[in-house]
Structure formats: C-alpha cells, structure tokens
Amino acid sequence: MNRRSKKFKWQRKHLLGLRDLSAEEITYILDTAKGFEQVSKRSVKKAPPLRGKVVCNLFFEDSTRTRNSFALAASRLSADIIEFTKKSSSVSKGETLLDTAKNLEAMGIDIVVIRHSAGGAPKFLSRSINACVVNAGDGFCEHPTQGLLDIYTIRKIKGTLEGLKIAIVGDIAHSRVARSNIWAMSKLGAEVILVGPPTLMPAQVSRLPVSVSYTLDEVIEKVDVINMLRIQFERLGGNPFPSVREYSHYFGLTVERMKRAKPDILVMHPGPINRGLEIESEVADGPNSVILEQVTNGLAVRMAVLFLVNQAAAQWK
Amino acid sequence: MKVILSSEQIKRTLDDLANRIISETSDEFDIAVIGIRSRGEILAKRLSRRLSKKRGKDIPYGTLDITLYRDDLNSPQGGNQPQVRTTEIGFDIDNKIIILVDDVLYTGRSTRAAMDALVDLGRPKAIKLAVLVDRLGREFPIQADYAGIKSDAAPVKSVQVNLVESDGKDEVIVE
Numbered sequence: 001m002n003r004r005s006k007k008f009k010w011q012r013k014h015l016l017g018l019r020d021l022s023a024e025e026i027t028y029i030l031d032t033a034k035g036f037e038q039v040s041k042r043s044v045k046k047a048p049p050l051r052g053k054v055v056c057n058l059f060f061e062d063s064t065r066t067r068n069s070f071a072l073a074a075s076r077l078s079a080d081i082i083e084f085t086k087k088s089s090s091v092s093k094g095e096t097l098l099d100t101a102k103n104l105e106a107m108g109i110d111i112v113v114i115r116h117s118a119g120g121a122p123k124f125l126s127r128s129i130n131a132c133v134v135n136a137g138d139g140f141c142e143h144p145t146q147g148l149l150d151i152y153t154i155r156k157i158k159g160t161l162e163g164l165k166i167a168i169v170g171d172i173a174h175s176r177v178a179r180s181n182i183w184a185m186s187k188l189g190a191e192v193i194l195v196g197p198p199t200l201m202p203a204q205v206s207r208l209p210v211s212v213s214y215t216l217d218e219v220i221e222k223v224d225v226i227n228m229l230r231i232q233f234e235r236l237g238g239n240p241f242p243s244v245r246e247y248s249h250y251f252g253l254t255v256e257r258m259k260r261a262k263p264d265i266l267v268m269h270p271g272p273i274n275r276g277l278e279i280e281s282e283v284a285d286g287p288n289s290v291i292l293e294q295v296t297n298g299l300a301v302r303m304a305v306l307f308l309v310n311q312a313a314a315q316w317k
Numbered sequence: 318m319k320v321i322l323s324s325e326q327i328k329r330t331l332d333d334l335a336n337r338i339i340s341e342t343s344d345e346f347d348i349a350v351i352g353i354r355s356r357g358e359i360l361a362k363r364l365s366r367r368l369s370k371k372r373g374k375d376i377p378y379g380t381l382d383i384t385l386y387r388d389d390l391n392s393p394q395g396g397n398q399p400q401v402r403t404t405e406i407g408f409d410i411d412n413k414i415i416i417l418v419d420d421v422l423y424t425g426r427s428t429r430a431a432m433d434a435l436v437d438l439g440r441p442k443a444i445k446l447a448v449l450v451d452r453l454g455r456e457f458p459i460q461a462d463y464a465g466i467k468s469d470a471a472p473v474k475s476v477q478v479n480l481v482e483s484d485g486k487d488e489v490i491v492e
Contacts, residue, residue, distance in 0.1 A: 009398045028400075035382055035401035044437040047385040307385075307401065314391045315398075 013312040014126040014133040015305050017142035018184040026184055030152050033297075033304035039076055040299060049307055050079035053110040058084045058101065059136070060091070060116045065271055065295060066136050066145070070113045073302035082109065097121060098128055105129050110313070111306060114138075132309040137176055145305055146270050147180030149298040151188065153290050154225055156297070157266060162189035167219050169195040169251055170229035170278055173202045174236070177270045178229060182208055193219050196251060199240035216251050221260050227268040228253050228279045244277060253279045258288070266290050321476075322466060322489035327449070330465035331360070334447055335367035337463055338416060346442050347413045350378040353431050354402055356420035357381075359482045360449060364418060379406030381417075386430035410439040420478035422448040422464070425457035450489060452476050 008028055018026065039047050055074040059067050067083075074081045082104065091100060101112060111132040114122050119139030126133040137143040154161060166185055172178045172194050185192050186209040194201065194212045205212055213219050220226070231247065241247045248254075253267065267279075267289045275281045284291060322330065342348060348368060352361025358380040365378035382402045384390075390399075417431055428446060435444060451464035454472060470476050470491045478489050 007398065032401045035384070035403050038404055039385075042438050047437065048433070049385045049387075049390050304401070311390060311398065315393050 010308050011312050011315070013309050013316065014122070015144055015309060016122050016126060016133065016135050018144045018147050018180045018187075019142065021184070021187075023187045023189075026148070026151070026187060029148055029301070029304055029308065030155060032308060033148075033152055033300045036076075036303040036307070037297075037300040039303065040296075046076050046078060048078045050074065050077040050110075050310055053079045053310060054082060054108060055079045055111045055113060055306065056082040056084060056104050056109045056131075057136075058104070058112050058114045060086045060097075060114075060121075061137065063115060063136070065298065066115065066143075069295070069298045070134075070136060070145075070302050070306075073299055073306055074111075076299075077303055077306055079111070079306070082107075097125070101125055101129050105131055111309060132313050134305055134309060139176065140174055140179070141176055142180045142183075143176040143270075144180050144184075145298065145302050146177045147184045148305070149294055149301040150177075150181055150227065150268060150270070151184055152297045152301050153268065153294050154266060156293075157290065158224065160189075161185060164190045164224045165193065165222055166190050166225040166227065167193045167195050167213075167216075167223040168227045168229065169216060169253070171200045171231050171236075171240075172196050172205075172229070173200045174232045175229050178227075181227060182210055186210070190225075193223065195219055197241050197247070216253075216257065217260075220257050221262070223265065224262065225266045225268065226253065226261070227270075229270065230272060230274055231278055248277055252277065253283050255280055255282050258283055258286070261288075264288075268294060271295070318490050318492040320488055320490050321468060322449070324487035327465075327487045327489065330449060331363055331367060334463050334465060335364060335371060338364075338368060338445070338447065339371045342414055342445075348372070348376050348416060349408060349410065349413045350376060350416045350418060351381050351406060351410075351435070352378065352418040353427060354380055354382050355483060356478050356480060357418045359480045360420060361416075361418040364416065364447065368416075377408045379408065380404060381406065381431055381434055383427060383430040383434050386434045388426060388430065404434070404438075406438065410435065410441045412440070412442050415441040415444045416447050416463075417444050418447050420448065420480075421450045421452050421468075421476050422446065422459070422461050423452045423454050423476070425455045425459035428459045429457050449478055450476055 109131050113134045113136050115136040119141035121138050122133050122135035168178050192210040194210050269291045350361045350365040352358035361378045365376045368376040382404045384399045384401045445462040447463040448461045449465040451461050451467045453469045481487050
C-alpha cells in the first residue's frame with residue numbers, strides 16, 4: 001500500500017454537521033465520493049464494504065430524496081436497511097426518540113441515519129447509543145449530506161470552490177441546507193452571499209461568514225453559482241412576505257433574470273421545487289440547471305459518508 | 318537496505334514479462350492490462366506500451382482501485398487507513414484476456430480483492446496475474462502467471478518498489 005506519503009486519517013464515526021469539520025475533512029469526503037460514483041455506472045451496481053452491516057433510516061420528518069438516496073446508498077454498499085417512519089411506528093404511541101433508538105440498536109444496528117425536527121437530535125443520539133449517527137437534517141441546524149452534495153456538484157463542474165461567488169436565495173431562516181452550505185462553502189474558500197427578504201434572514205446573520213443582500217437583482221450578475229431554496233410553507237409562521245406573487249417578483253429566478261447572469265452560472269436547488277415560485281420551470285429545466293445532477297451526486301456522497309463512518313467505527317473495536 | 322532490482326533490471330524484467338505474455342497468449346483474443354493502484358497502475362501503463370509494440374496494435378490499460386473489496390475494512394487499520402480512489406477502466410473487459418498487474422505479490426489478499434472487483438465489472442475471458450516481485454508469504458491459494466523476480470524477504474522486512482512516476486527513481490529495495 002501507499003506507505004510513504006503523509007496520510008490523512010478519517011476518524012469520525014458520526015457525521016453530525018459540516019460546521020465542525022475542517023476543510024481537509026470535507027475535501028476527503030468529496031474525494032472519497034469520487035470513487036463511489038462509478039459503482040452506480042457499471043454492470044454490477046454494488047460493492048461489498050458494508051456487507052453484514054445494518055443501516056437504519058430513522059426519519060421523523062417526510063422526505064423523498066434524502067431517505068431513498070440513503071437507502072440506495074446503503075444497499076449499493078451491501079448493507080441491510082431498516083426503514084423507520086414516524087407514522088407507522090410506536091412513536092405515535094408516545095415512545096421517545098431515545099427509547100426508539102435504543103430498541104432499534106438492541107436489534108444490532110450499526111449506522112443510524114436520522115432526520116428530526118428538533119435541532120441537535122442527531123448529536124443527542126450520538127452520545128446515547130453506540131451506533132454511528134449520520135444527520136439527515138435536524139431542525140433548522142444542518143443537513144450535512146445535502147451541503148456535501150451541493151459542493152461536490154460545484155467542484156465537479158468548476159474544479160474548485162476557491163474564489164467562487166455563491167448566492168443562496170430565499171428562506172435562509174428556516175433552511176438547514178443553507179446552514180450546511182454556508183459553513184462548508186466558506187471553509188473551502190467560496191464567498192457566500194445570502195439573498196432574501198429581511199423577514200427570512202436568520203436572527204444572528206452577522207455572525208455567519210457571509211454577506212447579505214436584500215435584492216436578487218443586485219447579485220445576479222456577479223455570482224458563479226446560485227442556490228435557490230424552497231419556500232418552506234410548512235415551517236413559515238406569520239406573514240414573512242405579503243404575497244407569493246410579490247416574493248416571486250423580487251426573489252424568483254426567472255428567465256428574464258437569467259439573461260443578466262453569467263453564461264456559465266450553475267443553477268441549483270435542493271428540491272422539492274415550487275415551480276413558478278422561487279424558480280421558473282424554464283430555468284429549473286434549462287441548460288444551466290444542475291438540479292438533477294445534484295440528486296445523482298447525492299448518492300455517491302452518501303455512499304462515501306456511510307463508508308467512512310463505518311471505517312472510523314472499525315478503529316474503535 | 319538492499320537493492321534487489323536496479324532501474325536497468327526493472328526495464329529488462331518488464332521486457333521479459335511482455336515477451337512471455339505475448340508468446341503465451343493466442344492472437345484469437347484481445348488483451349488488456351489492468352493495474353492495481355497505485356504502483357500496479359504505473360507498471361500496467363509501461364507493460365501496455367511494450368505489449369502494444371509487440372502485437373502491433375493498441376493494448377489498452379486501466380487502473381483498478383480495490384479498497385471497497387479489501388478484507389480488512391472492518392478491522393482496526395492503525396496508521397494505514399486505505400483511501401477509496403477511482404477505478405479508471407475506459408474499455409469493456411468482457412471476453413478479453415486481462416493481465417492484472419501489481420508491484421509485489423505477497424499474501425495474495427490484494428489479488429483476491431482485485432479479482433472480485435474485476436468480476437463486478439464484467440466477464441473477462443481470463444485473468445492472468447503479472448507482478449514485478451513474487452514474495453514468499455502467501456496466505457491465499459494464489460500464484461502469479463508472470464513474475465519478474467522472487468524474493469524470500471523475512472516477514473519483518475519490507476519490499477518496496479519505487480518507480481520514477483511516483484517516487485522519482487526506479488528500484489526495488491528490501492529493508
């Protein structure tokens with residue numbers, strides 16, 4: 001093996017967020033993901049590194065992309081999967097998160113992938129059980145694998161994040177995707193600009209490594225990447241903007257606005273899309289859109305994450 | 318430290334391996350060379366150049382990363398955590414005679430992993446193993462079809478293949 005070069009060693013058996021990771025750790029996950037991309041392209045779309053391991057998808061909130069992506073990632077790595085959803089479980093009978101997790105762990109689970117509406121739930125779990133914990137979205141805190149797949153997609157096309165101007169547009173306040181993006185993109189040398197109405201900016205925005213703009217027209221011409229967030233109607237309290245039409249008018253990514261953007265701008269969206277609201281259909285399906293590439297890359301990134309946490313866990317045996 | 322192959326000897330050994338491969342392989346089948354990362358990759362490239370010349374047509378080469386197929390992923394690995402890298406094989410391996418190349422054949426575990434990785438990519442006509450150094454110490458029932466030199470270095474020693482592309486210099490040393 002490669003015994004002479006200085007070796008970085010992956011040591012985390014949990015992936016709770018990108019805020020705590022170093023640029024080197026983030027880059028290591030992305031480089032590892034490259035090796036997993038081709039597993040999905042060959043004749044046998046499966047490799048054996050997690051053979052005999054059990055991954056539990058513990059989702060307390062709805063999800064299409066993330067849950068299925070983790071399930072497919074786990075099966076491509078030859079792990080067995082237990083699908084847990086809140087509705088069909090004993091949570092509806094009042095079982096707590098910890099009891100649920102401990103009971104599942106008693107069945108011999110190795111990795112728990114958790115999504116929960118309470119920020120910090122994955123961290124709490126990681127301190128209470130022996131299995132590896134991977135955060136698949138917690139409250140408004142983080143969604144690290146989404147942040148990683150966003151960066152992976154940008155890096156694959158642009159080569160590096162260093163020096164790129166990236167706008168994140170929309171409901172920043174309620175977005176865990178935005179937070180994971182902000183932490184990781186700034187660590188890798190990108191300049192992050194948050195765009196949205198003041199009512200949808202996080203309370204302590206001045207403490208984040210970003211600049212802020214309240215008009216999309218001011219930034220559209222200068223950015224290399226634009227990440228459009230979904231308006232999360234299910235989380236919005238009060239009236240953060242007067243009307244959907246007004247929001248679209250000021251912050252929607254329209255064909256008209258795209259005419260002023262750089263010709264090679266990357267248009268991203270974590271999904272699900274509100275077509276015609278934050279992004280016009282022609283733009284979402286247009287030549288600059290990498291929205292579906294994001295989904296494809298998400299699989300490789302999640303395979304890498306599952307592989308790495310398991311590899312770290314093996315060191316503690 | 319003892320040099321068991323010099324730069325000149327490595328060159329001659331590769332020439333000799335290429336000659337033997339060509340003389341023992343029927344023209345009927347296409348040959349392709351696949352190297353195991355990372356030293357095998359370099360040797361595969363060199364070998365494919367020689368084979369292409371001798372056969373008078375392009376013999377493709379590729380790189381195989383075997384990390385996902387290793388048998389020690391769930392054991393503590395100390396300072397030697399293997400990193401997953403890309404497999405780069407730009408051709409179909411079905412029905413070809415695959416010359417699998419590694420720098421040193423020792424326990425046979427890498428070769429086992431490489432064979433499992435290869436059959437997930439397709440169904441080659443045959444897999445032949447070519448190595449620069451055939452070192453004593455097999456743990457699996459595997460042997461080389463084409464070996465440069467034999468080494469009976471004791472288990473405490475390390476057999477190191479240095480190549481210009483990765484290490485700045487061609488030599489095989491035991492230390």
